[in-house]
Amino acid sequence: MTTASSAAAQAISAPAFSARRSRAAEHVPAPLGTARLTRAPGPDLARHLTEFGVLPSAPVSGTLLETVRAAGLEGRGGAGFPAWRKLAAVSTGSANGRFGSRRPVVIGNAAEGEPLSVKDATLLGTAPHLVIDGLLTVAAAVNAAEVYLYAPAALLPIVAYALAERTDADGVAVRACAESFISGEASAVVNALAGRPALPADRSIRLTTSGLGRRPTLLHNIETLAHIALIVRFGADWFRALGTETDPGTRLVTMSRGLWAGGVSAGVSAGATGSMPAVAPGAAPAGATATVLEVIGGSRIDELLRFGGIDPAAVQAVLVGGYHGAWLPASALHTGLDRVSLAPFGVGPGAGILLALETGRCPLTLAASIADYLAGQSARQCGPCVNGLPAMAAVLSRLAAGERHPGLPGEVARLAALVTGRGSCHHPDGTARFVLSTLTVFAADVDAHLHGTCAKVHA
Amino acid sequence: MSARMLASTGRRAAGAAAAGSGARAVLHIDWTSCDGRGLCTELLPELLQRDDWGYPLALGYGSDVPVPAQLLTAATDAVSLCPRQALALFREP
Numbered sequence: 001m002t003t004a005s006s007a008a009a010q011a012i013s014a015p016a017f018s019a020r021r022s023r024a025a026e027h028v029p030a031p032l033g034t035a036r037l038t039r040a041p042g043p044d045l046a047r048h049l050t051e052f053g054v055l056p057s058a059p060v061s062g063t064l065l066e067t068v069r070a071a072g073l074e075g076r077g078g079a080g081f082p083a084w085r086k087l088a089a090v091s092t093g094s095a096n097g098r099f100g101s102r103r104p105v106v107i108g109n110a111a112e113g114e115p116l117s118v119k120d121a122t123l124l125g126t127a128p129h130l131v132i133d134g135l136l137t138v139a140a141a142v143n144a145a146e147v148y149l150y151a152p153a154a155l156l157p158i159v160a161y162a163l164a165e166r167t168d169a170d171g172v173a174v175r176a177c178a179e180s181f182i183s184g185e186a187s188a189v190v191n192a193l194a195g196r197p198a199l200p201a202d203r204s205i206r207l208t209t210s211g212l213g214r215r216p217t218l219l220h221n222i223e224t225l226a227h228i229a230l231i232v233r234f235g236a237d238w239f240r241a242l243g244t245e246t247d248p249g250t251r252l253v254t255m256s257r258g259l260w261a262g263g264v265s266a267g268v269s270a271g272a273t274g275s276m277p278a279v280a281p282g283a284a285p286a287g288a289t290a291t292v293l294e295v296i297g298g299s300r301i302d303e304l305l306r307f308g309g310i311d312p313a314a315v316q317a318v319l320v321g322g323y324h325g326a327w328l329p330a331s332a333l334h335t336g337l338d339r340v341s342l343a344p345f346g347v348g349p350g351a352g353i354l355l356a357l358e359t360g361r362c363p364l365t366l367a368a369s370i371a372d373y374l375a376g377q378s379a380r381q382c383g384p385c386v387n388g389l390p391a392m393a394a395v396l397s398r399l400a401a402g403e404r405h406p407g408l409p410g411e412v413a414r415l416a417a418l419v420t421g422r423g424s425c426h427h428p429d430g431t432a433r434f435v436l437s438t439l440t441v442f443a444a445d446v447d448a449h450l451h452g453t454c455a456k457v458h459a
Numbered sequence: 460m461s462a463r464m465l466a467s468t469g470r471r472a473a474g475a476a477a478a479g480s481g482a483r484a485v486l487h488i489d490w491t492s493c494d495g496r497g498l499c500t501e502l503l504p505e506l507l508q509r510d511d512w513g514y515p516l517a518l519g520y521g522s523d524v525p526v527p528a529q530l531l532t533a534a535t536d537a538v539s540l541c542p543r544q545a546l547a548l549f550r551e552p
Contacts, residue, residue: 422522
């Protein structure tokens, strides 16, 4: 790979897109059914082109923005912001001349530090050309000066192979991502690409205003990019043909169960996905199994569990959104996996992570292990996080271990409130959200621990 | 003005905005720089307490703390005098 900036500029200003316009995507019918991202039976370019047709010439920034906005695509990296907003921020800045002559940087983010999520790795392994299509589309639309794909080292060979299959992707610079929980946080990604430690930065200026090399920087999760690759082919209405009004389209979900306290940091693992349903069983050291599914937006969580081979009746709660997420009790599993339905639980679909906690296992023991793991994943930059997360995890561990001091739950809640909002990234907020959700949803278990009557399995 | 004025994003760039024109002054804490020396909590006791470990704590707020007009001078001093340069003052409409 040559230096990123020069190669990227060359590739993007080259007429690669328009040259291929004669073979427009209209020749390939829009995919029907739930298998969109998981449609191609293999990762190679030939099968990609057979399934999806060639990438249409990139729309100009404003057109892409309007199309993505009409599609209602939410980012799939975790925060769930509308994907068009970042495009708008970059476009507005350019139009205002606010950035002077600085052309933007576009980053495809495949850093997936969350141990419970393997959907991005699965997507990159099975449909790398959709990701690359989306990345090139966005890069061309905003006239990017540099284009990066930031991905786990283990996936770089498959990415390099896919890039080499194409003639339009010389400008994409591939970089191995850091492997920590917070490695995918946007400012940590920018720091890593700038050669600094992959840690979050204080954010008083948005990355879309000034990011990598002080250029306006547009960072999208790779699943978001893959959806964009299909939206520019088949349109916003096609995208909305599945899903709900507020959560249109499909989304990738990593579903797991059997995660025991000892396996928290190892998380889950999954192999490659195949056709629909894209099922990827795997085994972590602790025996947790993960399944990656492409599902319709707003699907009921209990139906997703059944679809993934998990009996909802054997589940006491589901953790939605991963280690920064919140629990849904068994009584709420009919809730849809969309932002509006999940709002009362203080969580959103995020990166599509579902962890089923089987009946009979102590939730406090598992939660204490997760809190302890998260405390250890602090970037150790911000005082309230460095000090508060271990303190909070320690008190939760005392409660989980059976200490019967009635003040313990209140102290956990106090520390959770104390760290919330007081960091340069959302790691303390997410950790506090998870811990508070544990106290709320498992109030009966907390009570049982305080009375020494918890009969569940502690491991 | 000796305070570091940041054109923060998401909020209207503020450097030139005059105080008292409806703009709201906000004190931003850069937690990656702050190491809890506590000077700001001494200069702004009405606004900032110290948490369990000595870091500034504004009840109900996280990294961006609204500053009432009567505390603007003290907040400006806190920004200037912070030994870690962890504070910034800006205004939002």
